[in-house]
Amino acid sequence: MSACHTEHRKIQSAENIPVIALAGNPNCGKTTLFNLLTGAHQHVGNWPGVTVEQRSGTTQLRARKASVMDLPGIYSLLGGGGEDQTVARDFLLNGRVDLIVNIVDASNLERHLVLTAELLETGRPMILVLNMVDEAEARGLDVLTTALSHSLGLPVVPMVARTGKGRRDLLETLAQALETPPRGTPPTYGPLLECALDALAASMPGGSPGYRRCAALRLLEGHVDPADAAIKQVLHQVTTDMERHGGEMPADLIMDRRFDWAREGAASALRHNGRAGMRQRITDLLDHVVLNDWLGVPVFLLTLYLIFVVSFSGGNIFLDFFDQASAALLIHGVGHVLLEAGLPPWLVSMVAGGAGGGLNLVISFIPPIGLTFLFLALLDDSGYMARAAYAMDRLMRRLGLPGNALVPMIIGFGCNVPAIMGSRIIEDPRGRLLTVLMQPFMSCSARLTIYMAFAVVFFRSNGGQVVFALYVLGIIVALLTAWLLGKTALPGEALPFVMELPPYRLPSVRSVLLQSWQRLKVFLFRVGRVIAAIGVVLFILPGVGWTDHGLQNTDINHSLLAQGSRALVPIFEPMGIRADNWPAVSGLIAGAAAKEIVIGTLNGIYQRQNAADLMANYRDPDIAGQLWSAVNTIPANALTFVTTLNDPLGLSAMGSVSAIEQSSGAERATLRAIASGFTTLSAFAYLVFVLLYVPCASTMGALRREVGWGWMGFSLCYGVCLAWGASTVIYQTGTFVEHPASSAACIAGVLVAFAALVLGLRIHGRRRARSPEPGLFRGAAI
Amino acid sequence: MLQRLAMLGIRRGIGIRVVHGPGKRGAILQVGGARIALGWDVIQHIEVERLGIDPHGTGEPS
Numbered sequence: 001m002s003a004c005h006t007e008h009r010k011i012q013s014a015e016n017i018p019v020i021a022l023a024g025n026p027n028c029g030k031t032t033l034f035n036l037l038t039g040a041h042q043h044v045g046n047w048p049g050v051t052v053e054q055r056s057g058t059t060q061l062r063a064r065k066a067s068v069m070d071l072p073g074i075y076s077l078l079g080g081g082g083e084d085q086t087v088a089r090d091f092l093l094n095g096r097v098d099l100i101v102n103i104v105d106a107s108n109l110e111r112h113l114v115l116t117a118e119l120l121e122t123g124r125p126m127i128l129v130l131n132m133v134d135e136a137e138a139r140g141l142d143v144l145t146t147a148l149s150h151s152l153g154l155p156v157v158p159m160v161a162r163t164g165k166g167r168r169d170l171l172e173t174l175a176q177a178l179e180t181p182p183r184g185t186p187p188t189y190g191p192l193l194e195c196a197l198d199a200l201a202a203s204m205p206g207g208s209p210g211y212r213r214c215a216a217l218r219l220l221e222g223h224v225d226p227a228d229a230a231i232k233q234v235l236h237q238v239t240t241d242m243e244r245h246g247g248e249m250p251a252d253l254i255m256d257r258r259f260d261w262a263r264e265g266a267a268s269a270l271r272h273n274g275r276a277g278m279r280q281r282i283t284d285l286l287d288h289v290v291l292n293d294w295l296g297v298p299v300f301l302l303t304l305y306l307i308f309v310v311s312f313s314g315g316n317i318f319l320d321f322f323d324q325a326s327a328a329l330l331i332h333g334v335g336h337v338l339l340e341a342g343l344p345p346w347l348v349s350m351v352a353g354g355a356g357g358g359l360n361l362v363i364s365f366i367p368p369i370g371l372t373f374l375f376l377a378l379l380d381d382s383g384y385m386a387r388a389a390y391a392m393d394r395l396m397r398r399l400g401l402p403g404n405a406l407v408p409m410i411i412g413f414g415c416n417v418p419a420i421m422g423s424r425i426i427e428d429p430r431g432r433l434l435t436v437l438m439q440p441f442m443s444c445s446a447r448l449t450i451y452m453a454f455a456v457v458f459f460r461s462n463g464g465q466v467v468f469a470l471y472v473l474g475i476i477v478a479l480l481t482a483w484l485l486g487k488t489a490l491p492g493e494a495l496p497f498v499m500e501l502p503p504y505r506l507p508s509v510r511s512v513l514l515q516s517w518q519r520l521k522v523f524l525f526r527v528g529r530v531i532a533a534i535g536v537v538l539f540i541l542p543g544v545g546w547t548d549h550g551l552q553n554t555d556i557n558h559s560l561l562a563q564g565s566r567a568l569v570p571i572f573e574p575m576g577i578r579a580d581n582w583p584a585v586s587g588l589i590a591g592a593a594a595k596e597i598v599i600g601t602l603n604g605i606y607q608r609q610n611a612a613d614l615m616a617n618y619r620d621p622d623i624a625g626q627l628w629s630a631v632n633t634i635p636a637n638a639l640t641f642v643t644t645l646n647d648p649l650g651l652s653a654m655g656s657v658s659a660i661e662q663s664s665g666a667e668r669a670t671l672r673a674i675a676s677g678f679t680t681l682s683a684f685a686y687l688v689f690v691l692l693y694v695p696c697a698s699t700m701g702a703l704r705r706e707v708g709w710g711w712m713g714f715s716l717c718y719g720v721c722l723a724w725g726a727s728t729v730i731y732q733t734g735t736f737v738e739h740p741a742s743s744a745a746c747i748a749g750v751l752v753a754f755a756a757l758v759l760g761l762r763i764h765g766r767r768r769a770r771s772p773e774p775g776l777f778r779g780a781a782i
Numbered sequence: 783m784l785q786r787l788a789m790l791g792i793r794r795g796i797g798i799r800v801v802h803g804p805g806k807r808g809a810i811l812q813v814g815g816a817r818i819a820l821g822w823d824v825i826q827h828i829e830v831e832r833l834g835i836d837p838h839g840t841g842e843p844s
Binding site: 075076105107108109110111114135136139255259283284287288291293296386387389390391393394397496497498499500501503 | 783785786787788789790791793801802805806807808810813814815816817818819820821822823824
């Protein structure tokens with residue numbers, strides 16, 4: 001019937017160790033406390049069907065171990081908030097919990113105690129951690145722990161979790177509480193309500209008095225429906241009686257009483273000493289600047305600019321090291337060992353060149369992505385992110401997006417993967433979905449290598465402007481995509497902006513590093529698997545081909561890659577790719593896996609590098625020399641970083657051919673081949689296609705994880721079709737005078753297809769409105 | 783929305799301090815020790831009565 005009764009069925013854990021759940025409002029320090037208790041034992045949980053992070057870990061309490069669950073913050077057990085809060089509520093009400101550690105912010109005690117009241121009513125054993133007592137003192141409040149403990153009937157541990165102050169007391173209290181579970185004193189509701197609660201509790205079969213009271217409260221509040229006809233009748237009777245006597249709804253009376261109880265509890269525990277601290281004045285000063293009507297947006301953009309510069313330009317300092325060192329070990333080293341072990345060359349190539357090459361690609365992403373996560377965690381911890389969302393809200397709302405949607409967009413300039421994962425900061429599921437679907441159109445740093453190679457050949461005098469135009473085009477398409485989806489398939493308004501602004505804090509090094517590592521680990525192990533697998537496929541395709549004798553080793557011109565690319569060329573002809581330019585199509589195919597390898601693929605094809613002796617690198621590799629060379633890239637790149645701080649996009653490299661070659665990785669022969677394969681117009685159309693179609697396999701993997709297979713499939717098809725349509729329209733418009741009839745037909749076809757897409761999206765939106773899905777993110781998992 | 787505001791401490795009769803706004807973006811309110819940002823469309827539905835200067839900056843009415 002009720003959640004409380006379901007909870008009564010204890011689920012035996014395989015390890016059979018007590019489960020401690022950390023519960024509290026958002027931003028009360030649960031995760032900090034979790035890290036303090038569990039050290040390095042925590043891992044990211046994977047709960048099916050929900051898009052929230054949960055962490056579990058273990059802690060040692062005297063002679064026994066205990067499992068600690070870090071739940072998402074909730075304001076109430078009654079409802080409200082996103083999917084994450086639903087999961088936390090379900091776990092607290094239905095999961096196996098031996099002890100609740102309710103963490104409250106001492107500087108905002110009254111509001112936090114409302115949840116305490118609800119938790120006490122579940123009848124579960126509980127202790128209270130009075131966290132952030134330093135911030136309460138900084139606000140001029142004296143904290144009276146004993147009085148609060150007496151008032152609640154619970155052990156109360158004063159703490160400053162960020163510094164670890166109070167940890168020893170907490171561990172001792174936890175050990176005691178597991179031996180002698182404290183239940184506390186929940187609020188009482190006056191004679192009328194108590195009478196109704198008693199009547200309802202008495203009508204329920206089974207369960208302890210605590211569980212029955214909890215169930216009765218939830219029935220009176222209207223949060224659960226009675227399954228039993230007899231209970232339904234009692235509920236109807238007591239509700240009618242109460243309304244007749246008091247004139248107010250039971251739910252209102254219960255809520256009012258809880259707030260009164262919380263106010264009385266806070267008043268007993270806190271005393272104003274009249275000395276408002278320095279922290280309050282600093283908060284006022286900072287808010288005066290970052291929330292200022294004129295300065296708010298520029299301050300936010302400047303902050304993001306700095307993150308962008310430091311993450312991606314700074315990440316480049318170590319990028320070559322990670323790239324070259326991992327190539328030396330995983331490709332050449334592994335290849336050498338396998339060759340020495342007597343494995344056949346094709347297997348050596350597949351494992352070392354394919355899987356090793358894929359892993360090498362993932363590892364080379366570590367510096368920029370790791371730094372992005374680090375700075376995001378720093379921003380999260382500092383308390384600024386919520387203020388930035390408020391500053392941007394008005395602007396983004398006009399496009400149907402929440403204010404904080406801009407943060408992932410900017411991160412997307414560096415890499416789309418952390419941008420998609422960063423969309424989790426958006427509470428509203430619809431807004432989060434729209435934001436995720438925008439990210440593939442943001443020009444990531446990998447696309448820049450392709451832009452530059454083409455820009456130096458075709459747009460020498462105004463290459464910077466062309467590259468900048470592509471960046472702007474990406475932003476426009478991303479915003480229009482969100483607007484279009486918001487008007488058709490995902491109708492609705494962004495949720496009204498209501499957000500608690502956390503206090504400013506100096507970020508804790510430990511907390512920031514742990515948070516960043518958690519996110520980076522997910523990227524490395526989940527996305528890395530996809531890239532390694534694709535690396536194997538891309539390694540096989542240029543080396544084998546379909547012949548009269550079946551599948552055989554062939555030269556590249558007769559390989560599957562060439563055969564497949566030639567077969568696809570007619571599809572790309574309307575956007576200006578000539579029939580003999582199949583390597584351009586191969587580049588696009590490879591680019592669907594990772595944009596970083598487009599130029600490398602073109603290099604390989606144009607120079608017939610694949611025809612060379614592939615085993616040469618594995619026979620006698622100079623691993624030590626390569627590692628030393630990798631180390632030497634760090635100071636050289638550090639110098640480049642310092643000298644290019646004012647050019648985060650790297651556009652200054654447009655000045656010289658050699659700089660372009662170095663930046664894009666394209667060889668002179670490749671540039672010459674590109675020049676002969678394209679016209680200026682077809683090159684620009686090709687770049688537009690590169691901008692808009694599938695960003696890379698990692699991004700698709702991240703999309704699937706965040707929004708599920710369905711929306712990932714939509715994003716993939718939409719991106720490819722939009723890229724083809726936009727490139728075709730550009731090329732056909734530019735060559736209209738040469739073949740007006742066929743150009744008009746092409747352009748009309750694209751426009752009709754786009755209209756059909758809009759119609760289809762609108763129909764989908766109407767169907768959704770009639771029978772909404774249970775969640776926007778079917779199949780998504782964290 | 784009412785429940786959400788209530789859970790954030792914004793209830794009928796509560797003392798608040800306006801930190802920023804109200805304006806086209808909305809307003810930032812200090813309620814107890816917490817600062818709550820409310821969008822323009824939310825503050826349209828909230829009526830307040832001026833109580834005076836809060837000497838402690840705590841959001842409690844003076």
